[in-house]
Structures are given as structure tokens and as C-alpha cells.
Amino acid sequence: MKKNNLTKKIFYALVLGVTMGVAFLFLRENLIAQGKESVWNTINSILFQDITKTEGAKSFGIFYIIGQLFINALQLVIIPMVFTSIIIAVTSIQDSKSLKRISYKTFLGFGLSSVLALLYASIVGMIAYKANLFSVAINKVSGAGGATSSNPLLIIIKAIPQNIIAGLSNNGNVLVAVFLGISVGLVLNTMNDENSVVKKGILELNKISQIFLTFIINKFAPIAIFSLLMRTFAIYGIGYLQIASIYFVLTAITLIVFLILGYSFIIWISTGLNPIHFMKKISNVAMFAFSTSSSAASLPLNTKTTIEKLGVDETTTSFVLPMGMTVNMNGTAIMQVLATLFIAGVAGYEITVFNLATISLLALLASIGTPAAPGSGAIILFTILTGMGYSNEIAVSAYAIILGINRPLEMLLTSLNVVGDSAVAVYVSKSEGKLDHDIYHSLENKEEKIKI
Numbered sequence: 001m002k003k004n005n006l007t008k009k010i011f012y013a014l015v016l017g018v019t020m021g022v023a024f025l026f027l028r029e030n031l032i033a034q035g036k037e038s039v040w041n042t043i044n045s046i047l048f049q050d051i052t053k054t055e056g057a058k059s060f061g062i063f064y065i066i067g068q069l070f071i072n073a074l075q076l077v078i079i080p081m082v083f084t085s086i087i088i089a090v091t092s093i094q095d096s097k098s099l100k101r102i103s104y105k106t107f108l109g110f111g112l113s114s115v116l117a118l119l120y121a122s123i124v125g126m127i128a129y130k131a132n133l134f135s136v137a138i139n140k141v142s143g144a145g146g147a148t149s150s151n152p153l154l155i156i157i158k159a160i161p162q163n164i165i166a167g168l169s170n171n172g173n174v175l176v177a178v179f180l181g182i183s184v185g186l187v188l189n190t191m192n193d194e195n196s197v198v199k200k201g202i203l204e205l206n207k208i209s210q211i212f213l214t215f216i217i218n219k220f221a222p223i224a225i226f227s228l229l230m231r232t233f234a235i236y237g238i239g240y241l242q243i244a245s246i247y248f249v250l251t252a253i254t255l256i257v258f259l260i261l262g263y264s265f266i267i268w269i270s271t272g273l274n275p276i277h278f279m280k281k282i283s284n285v286a287m288f289a290f291s292t293s294s295s296a297a298s299l300p301l302n303t304k305t306t307i308e309k310l311g312v313d314e315t316t317t318s319f320v321l322p323m324g325m326t327v328n329m330n331g332t333a334i335m336q337v338l339a340t341l342f343i344a345g346v347a348g349y350e351i352t353v354f355n356l357a358t359i360s361l362l363a364l365l366a367s368i369g370t371p372a373a374p375g376s377g378a379i380i381l382f383t384i385l386t387g388m389g390y391s392n393e394i395a396v397s398a399y400a401i402i403l404g405i406n407r408p409l410e411m412l413l414t415s416l417n418v419v420g421d422s423a424v425a426v427y428v429s430k431s432e433g434k435l436d437h438d439i440y441h442s443l444e445n446k447e448e449k450i451k452i
Helices: 006-033 037-047 062-075 078-091 096-130 154-158 174-191 197-234 238-243 245-271 275-292 295-308 314-327 330-347 353-367 377-388 393-431 437-441
Strands: none
Touching (some): 006 037, 037 062, 037 197, 062 275, 078 197, 078 295, 078 314, 096 314, 096 353, 096 393, 174 314, 197 275, 197 295, 197 393, 245 330, 275 295, 275 393, 295 393, 330 377, 330 393, 377 393
């Protein structure tokens, strides 16, 4: 069996994808500046065009197709995997006291990390707001439509579906899969039937899902990541970035600092473990999440890494990670706070401490249950803006600008979301005395293998 160092391949794909993407970005800007927009349109049509759009009806969109096939393959079994993983995790904990204790610790970990992330974002955002860094002049920008606001509390109602099949038929309903998984797991525990056909079927479905996703990741991740990143940066409009460069740079730095230092602090303060081991071993998951911009697509690799490299037991991992993918959105919350403050500053709204607390609460509530897929951040942001009443013409224009530049930021915040899930899993496993310290402290770079 040929050994395959997946982490290195993902890293090389990431660097090469960004490099080639930026090169195509400058090529695009130069061609347009020279009046050769038709040349770029041809290149874009062959390589990058979204073929699902009207303008892409006659395009090849080679790298779009490669990236989309990979994302679709990963998301194909996300709902079955989350649903079955939660059931297996719950049924493996026969002691109801243990289940309550693990659930309590899981949500405590999510809650405290979210509070820390929101507090950090609020401080950074208010400093920038008070320093007038967000007071840039913009003209009306078209294209702000497409998002609709809703009450963040609706997520509570939507967690319980009216129809089980319909509830599990959409990747956007991850919270439904979590609720149903917990419910079915508790029912199976009550039945206490070791020969249950349903339980055996769930185990088989979970095994099929994991083998399929492991195969997809190990065999196709590097080329898909290269395609996704190159296309993202190649079609990126530099004009938007020039207008909102302060917001973009500030948000990127804020996210990176929390990713490295914030989670290191959380690991150290909650477990007493050396955070350097955690950051080194979780780096491949962070890179993968950045490349795919999808917490759902990153779940299989995050699960594998958390168990095999960080020493977290399978029961804790199977319970915490799918739950975290749904309710633990630290990166998303940080970005929403900074984006809202940016829009408020541009549109001339006054921000008080009460306003800031309300923005943080809305960001936390709106991020819970959001589809773990690319592009969902725009819907959350529009919900917060509507809830705060930031809806004048300039605010709408600023919102449109953020939509134009937010893709790379969403890629980065996804890394925070998935790393945060793993950090909480380490905390819960350590507190339960189930963490394998030998695996956690081992600095060996175990090579990924696939047996199909």
C-alpha cells in the first residue's frame, strides 16, 4: 500500500492554488485595463465560469466542475453521517448520568468559547469603529439582493421537523439531523435491545459513510482544493477589495489571531495540555476547511484527526463534532460582529454598548443552525442588519460590497469553526478521563492511509 501524506499534499495544493489564483486575478485586471475584456471572458468561460448560471450556459467551467463535484461528493453523505454518528454516540453511553454530563460539558465548552470569541470581536470592532477606520465613502453598489431576513429564534422551531424524511433530505437541516439523532439514540437506549436490526443498520450506514468520505478526501482532495482556491481568487474583483480593504484586512487578521492564539488559550486554560501539539495536529483540518469553505465537508477529516492524532475517544468525537458543526460557529460570529460594525460605521449609525451587546447576541443566535456550507454567512449578516435596523441606502451598498469580498473571509472563518469543535472535543474527553495522552503528546507525523 502506497503511503500518502495527506497534510503535505493539501498544503501544497493550497499554496499552489492561491498562487495561481492571484496570478489569474492580475491577468484579468491587466486584460480589462488594456480593453481586452473579451480575452478574459474566453479564459473565464473555459476555466472558471459557474455553468449553473445563465451566462454559463455555453461555458466549459473546468475548474468549477472539478471543485463542485468534490463538494457534492462530500456533502452527499453528510446528513446520514451526522445522523448515525449522533445515534451511535448516544447509544454507546448507556449511563444516563454520563450522557447528561457529556452534553453539559459540550455545551459549556461551546458557550464559553463563543463568549470569548464575541468579546474579542467586540473589542477589536469597537476600537476600529471609534478610530473611524470604518468611515469610508462609497457609492451605491448594485447586487445587494438575494438575502432575506428572518427571526434568529426560528431556528428553535425548525429544529423539530414536521416530516422526518423531509427534515433529513436537505444538507441545510443539520440541526434537524442532530435532534433526530439524539432522539433515536435515547429511544434505542430505552429499548436496550442488543440485537436491534435498526441499531445494526445504523452502524453499517455510518461505516459506509466514513469509508466513502475517507476515500474521496484521500484520493481527490489535493486536486479539488487546488481547483477551488484557484477559481476563487481568479474571479475575485479587486475593485471591491480596494473599497473595503480596511474591513477585509482587519477581519482577516482578527480571525487568524483567534485561530492561533484564541484556541491555544482555550486548550491551555481548559485542559492544562500543551496547545502547540493541538495546533500542529489540527493544522491539516484548518487548511482543508479553508479550502472547501464548508464545515460539513470538513467533518470526516476533522473526525479522523481528532481521534487518531489528538487522542480523543470515538464516543466523545462522534457526539461533539456533529453538534459543533451545527451550533459552534466562533469564526462566523466574529465576522458578523465586525461586518455589522463596518456597515454601521459606513452608514453613519451610532453604536452604543447596548447596541454592541445586541449585535453580539444576534450574531450568536443567527449563526446557530446555519447550513455548514459556503455562502451562508450572507444570510446571517442580512438577518443581523435587519434586526438592528441598519437598512438605509448606504448600509445596503456596504452590504453589497461585503458580499463581493466575503468569500475568502468565509473560507478563513470556516477554519475557526471546525478547529473550535475539535478543541471542545479535547476538553470534554480530557475532563472525562478518556483522552489518550500518549497520542496527544506524540509529535510523530503519522501518514494517512486508505484501505479500499
